[in-house]
Amino acid sequence: MLLSRSLSLSVMTKQLYFNTIKQGLSTGVSGSGAIKRICIVGGGPAGFYAAQYILKHLSDCAVDLIEKLPVPFGLVRYGVAPDHPEVKNVINTFNKTAEHKDFNFYGNIALGKDISLEDLRKRYHAVLLTYGADQDRQLNIPNEDRTNVLSARKFVAWYNGLPGAQHLNPDLSGNTVAILGQGNVAVDAARMLLSSLDALRKTDTTEYALEALSRSKVQQVYLVGRRGPLQAAFTIKELREMLKLPNVQTLWRPDDFTDVPAQLANLPRPRKRLTELMLKSLSEQAGSSSAKNKRFLPIFLRAPKAIGENEVELTVTKLQNDMAVPTDQTEHLQTDLVLRSIGYKSTCVDGGICFDERSGRVHNENGRVLRDAVSKTVDPGIYVAGWLGTGPTGVILTTMNGAFTVAKTICDDILSNKLDTSTAKAGLDTKQLHRVVTWRHWQRIDEAETQAGKVLGKPREKFVDVEEMLKVAGL
Amino acid sequence: MAFAQNLVRCTINAAVVKSARSLSKNASNFSLLQRCINLKPITNQHCLRTFSVGTQLHQDVNVTFLRANGQKIQTKGKVGDTLLDVVVNNHIDLDGFGACEGTLTCSTCHLIFKTADFEKLPDKASDEELDMLDLAYELTETSRLGCQITLTKDMDGLVVSVPATINDARSA
Ligand SMILES: Cc1cc2nc3c(=O)[nH]c(=O)nc-3n(C[C@H](O)[C@H](O)[C@H](O)COP(=O)(O)OP(=O)(O)OC[C@H]3O[C@@H](n4cnc5c(N)ncnc54)[C@H](O)[C@@H]3O)c2cc1C
Ligand code: FES
Numbered sequence: 001m002l003l004s005r006s007l008s009l010s011v012m013t014k015q016l017y018f019n020t021i022k023q024g025l026s027t028g029v030s031g032s033g034a035i036k037r038i039c040i041v042g043g044g045p046a047g048f049y050a051a052q053y054i055l056k057h058l059s060d061c062a063v064d065l066i067e068k069l070p071v072p073f074g075l076v077r078y079g080v081a082p083d084h085p086e087v088k089n090v091i092n093t094f095n096k097t098a099e100h101k102d103f104n105f106y107g108n109i110a111l112g113k114d115i116s117l118e119d120l121r122k123r124y125h126a127v128l129l130t131y132g133a134d135q136d137r138q139l140n141i142p143n144e145d146r147t148n149v150l151s152a153r154k155f156v157a158w159y160n161g162l163p164g165a166q167h168l169n170p171d172l173s174g175n176t177v178a179i180l181g182q183g184n185v186a187v188d189a190a191r192m193l194l195s196s197l198d199a200l201r202k203t204d205t206t207e208y209a210l211e212a213l214s215r216s217k218v219q220q221v222y223l224v225g226r227r228g229p230l231q232a233a234f235t236i237k238e239l240r241e242m243l244k245l246p247n248v249q250t251l252w253r254p255d256d257f258t259d260v261p262a263q264l265a266n267l268p269r270p271r272k273r274l275t276e277l278m279l280k281s282l283s284e285q286a287g288s289s290s291a292k293n294k295r296f297l298p299i300f301l302r303a304p305k306a307i308g309e310n311e312v313e314l315t316v317t318k319l320q321n322d323m324a325v326p327t328d329q330t331e332h333l334q335t336d337l338v339l340r341s342i343g344y345k346s347t348c349v350d351g352g353i354c355f356d357e358r359s360g361r362v363h364n365e366n367g368r369v370l371r372d373a374v375s376k377t378v379d380p381g382i383y384v385a386g387w388l389g390t391g392p393t394g395v396i397l398t399t400m401n402g403a404f405t406v407a408k409t410i411c412d413d414i415l416s417n418k419l420d421t422s423t424a425k426a427g428l429d430t431k432q433l434h435r436v437v438t439w440r441h442w443q444r445i446d447e448a449e450t451q452a453g454k455v456l457g458k459p460r461e462k463f464v465d466v467e468e469m470l471k472v473a474g475l
Numbered sequence: 476m477a478f479a480q481n482l483v484r485c486t487i488n489a490a491v492v493k494s495a496r497s498l499s500k501n502a503s504n505f506s507l508l509q510r511c512i513n514l515k516p517i518t519n520q521h522c523l524r525t526f527s528v529g530t531q532l533h534q535d536v537n538v539t540f541l542r543a544n545g546q547k548i549q550t551k552g553k554v555g556d557t558l559l560d561v562v563v564n565n566h567i568d569l570d571g572f573g574a575c576e577g578t579l580t581c582s583t584c585h586l587i588f589k590t591a592d593f594e595k596l597p598d599k600a601s602d603e604e605l606d607m608l609d610l611a612y613e614l615t616e617t618s619r620l621g622c623q624i625t626l627t628k629d630m631d632g633l634v635v636s637v638p639a640t641i642n643d644a645r646s647a
Contacts, residue, residue: 053570086578093574237580237606270609395610397583400571 034424036061036414039124041111042131043067044074045396046386046403048094050128053407055100058414063103064124064428068110069163070437070469071445072098074132076396077462078162081188082203083195085459090396098439106428107437108470112349114433121352121381123428125421126410128383129353129362129369130403133344133392137360139180143307144340147171152179152189152341159192159209161462163469166208172216174336178312180304181341182225184395187238189339190221194248194294204453204460220295222333226303226317226324229260229278230267236274242296243281249292252282256300305330312338344392354379361391367406368413381419383410441473448472536626536633540567540586543639554628558621558635559584569637577622579603584621585611587636593617597627613638 038054040047043065051063071077073091080087098105109115111131120127136153138144150170157165177193179186192200197214205213225232243250257279264275302314303324314331317324346362348355354363354370362384363370369382385406386399394402413419430436437445445463453460463469533553538561540548552561559573562584575581585608588596596619600608604623608614621635 049571056570084580086575086580089576089578090574090581092576235606236609237603240602240606269614273605273609396574397581397610400574400583401612404570 034421036126036421037124037425037427038063038126038128038410039120039428040065040128040130041120042074042129042386042388043069043072043105043107044130044132044386045076045090045094045399046130046132046388047074047128048072048097049400049403050130050385050407050410051100051103052093052097053404054411055097055102057408058411061102062427063100065103065105066109066111066115066428067105067107067437068113068131070107070466070473071442072105072107078157078160079185081156081192082160082205083191083200085203087396104428105437105439105442106430106433107442108435108466108475109433110349115428117350117352117382123426124381125414125425126381126383126419128385128406128410129388130384130386131346131349131388133346133360133387135345135347136340137343137345139304139340139342141304141306146307148309148336149307149338149340152181152185152339153344155189155192155339156185159205159213161206161209161464163464163466166206166464170212171337172212172218175217175219176222176335177218177220177337177339178222178224178333178335179339179341180224180312181233181343182223182298183233183341183343184235184238185344186223186339186341187234187242189341190223190296191238191242191245193218193221194245194296196247202458204458204462206462206464207456208464218337219293220297222335223296223298224302224304224312224314224333225298225300227322228300228319229257230263230271230275231319231322232274232278232298232300236270236277239274239277243277245296247292248294248296249285249288249290250281250296250298251285252278252298253300254282257282299333302331302333307338308332310334310336344387346388346392359391362388364389367402367409435470435475437470437473437475441475444474445469445472534628536628536631538626538630539632539634540569541634541636543637552626554626556626558586558624558626561626562621572637573622579607579620579622582607582611582620585613585638586619586621586624587613587615587638588617588619589634590617592630592633592635593619595629596624598623598625611638 036058038061040051040063047065051065054061054063073094076088076090097103111117111120117127136151143149148171150168154165154168155170158168158170172193179190192213193216197210200213201210242248260275261279264272267275301317301319301324303317303326304312305315306313312333312335314333315326316329316331317326319325345360348357354372355361356363356373363373364384365376365378367383367385367389368378369384371377371379383406385403387394389406390402414421449460449462463472535551536554536556538550538552538558540550540562542548548567550561550565550567552558552564556564557577559577561567562569562572571583574583577584600619600623604620608618608620611618
């Protein structure tokens with residue numbers, strides 16, 4: 001059914017899109033001189049939404065999007081949980097952008113490896129960096145590199161089939177997993193561990209992950225947060241979904257909620273509703289069915305202190321101005337596997353980028369990249385959007401709004417001549433690059449994946465090997 | 476476009492299925508209708524709204540979208556359309572509106588109602604709609620998600636505000 005709904009709507013979205021593109025072309029302010037060449041680096045939501053905006057609002061422009069992988073869509077493909085296919089409907093809009101005559105997709109080209117920022121500067125009037133965040137933050141506690149500790153980012157990449165992640169081989173032979181962190185990524189990982197296999201088989205979870213999950217012995221998942229229920233990082237939609245999982249009982253620690261009801265009245269609506277849902281679930285847990293064979297166990301006010309062989313040592317914390325401060329009490333949590341889920345982190349992929357190692361993002365002012373952090377002067381023609389500019393927080397909606405705003409800044413800078421576009425620029429010379437994946441090539445990969453999925457009764461079966469993708473593309 | 480409209484305008488609830496069967500001369504409409512009958516609660520609710528069969532249901536409903544910069548967009552929908560359908564069918568130019576295509580997973584279709592209109596809306600927001608609304612920018616007490624509001628003939632003349640986003644920053 002979702003299918004029929006999205007089909008009909010995708011037809012409509014197409015109409016909407018073509019119309020807006022048309023309008024954009026006729027109403028866009030037309031400048032004089034050369035074609036304005038813009039290069040976007042990174043094919044996730046930030047890149048595609050920025051391209052959509054620029055193509056609509058800037059006349060006489062050409063937008064090239066380069067992507068490290070042979071396949072587009074970034075975390076929509078490799079982050080968003082396989083059991084949330086509706087979230088991936090944004091791809092229909094990205095597909096329309098890709099079909100725009102002034103847009104080119106060039107996959108299998110990594111900034112900093114296959115091409116430098118210096119080179120892109122010479123070839124384009126403006127470069128927009130949207131290459132996201134593909135590393136994770138560390139806890140920096142003893143024994144974090146033990147084999148029983150995995151990063152949630154890698155676990156997500158593994159079940160979603162990111163090239164390079166297929167050999168993770170998580171050990172799911174134990175009864176208990178402790179996830180350190182309470183964001184939506186942590187909840188996604190918990191849900192993947194606790195969901196019934198039959199439900200997951202209908203999703204695009206990779207076959208090897210389904211096979212490993214079918215042998216999983218995991219019965220309970222802890223979700224450990226430093227702060228209290230009122231600061232919980234997961235959103236209400238994710239929690240409600242968890243509470244509705246068949247066969248999974250959610251058990252809270254009553255002590256964590258002692259001070260909570262008294263504060264309820266003063267909370268803003270979103271926080272209030274989330275807290276009410278937790279309190280409701282807490283009040284029902286005494287009578288809840290123990291026939292459910294799996295358990296989801298959120299724990300608040302505990303900070304990871306060290307990792308042991310079959311345990312995590314936690315510091316008991318207390319709240320001061322909404323921040324968690326350690327006390328001298330500790331607690332030992334027995335667990336077979338630990339998933340660290342305290343956030344993603346961007347990296348500096350090219351020496352020419354003014355990157356803030358401390359915050360893990362590109363130095364910028366409203367999307368304009370700075371030349372250096374000290375003088376705070378803008379580096380003309382270089383922009384940043386998405387997780388690379390804002391840090392790794394926010395849903396697609398947040399990323400979309402941010403990308404539209406930076407795209408508007410680029411258009412404004414060009415139209416006000418802040419950015420000189422009077423001299424012609426060459427754009428990318430794909431002949432100098434090796435095995436470049438065009439949109440047509442990607443469509444071949446897409447078709448082959450969809451076909452392979454059909455056989456298995458799922459939306460797609462992803463290729464996880466870059467070489468295999470390139471072969472299917474005909475490169 | 477004709478295709479999309481066919482799909483969008485069918486019946487309002489499952490009880491109408493029987494009459495729809497006789498009314499609907501369009502085989503594809505009918506099979507879609509059938510598929511919509513065995514649905515999970517939220518999607519069910521959603522899909523059922525997308526159907527409108529019968530003459531009365533084709534009635535026009537005037538709707539005005541008000542941008543934060545004051546610009547008014549006057550347009551028309553049909554009884555049984557959602558406000559997302561109205562935006563899409565009339566090609567209303569709102570960047571990013573309806574990103575998840577009405578599947579209650581994005582909140583980009585956030586609209587703000589006048590208190591009186593809000594109180595008259597036939598269906599209260601479901602928990603799932605409120606969950607998504609809670610993520611919206613500029614949430615108000617009279618906010619709803621456009622993809623969850625189905626037009627009735629009583630709504631003729633409705634005025635809804637589009638929250639100030641980049642849409643307005645641009646033209647300001
Ligand atoms: C596990 C997880 C689940 C999520 N679930 C949801 C959800 O359900 N709903 C929701 O709304 N949001 C969700 N999000 C958030 C959403 O994915 C982000 O808001 C969004 O993807 C950020 O977009 P981006 O374009 O900044 O980065 P990305 O999506 O990361 O895109 C960056 C792109 O750049 C490419 N790249 C990297 N390095 C280079 C290079 N050197 N050269 C060229 N290209 C490069 C990458 O391959 C990638 O394609 C989730 C995030 C995660 C991590
Ligand atoms: S269109 Fe996504 S929630 Fe309405």
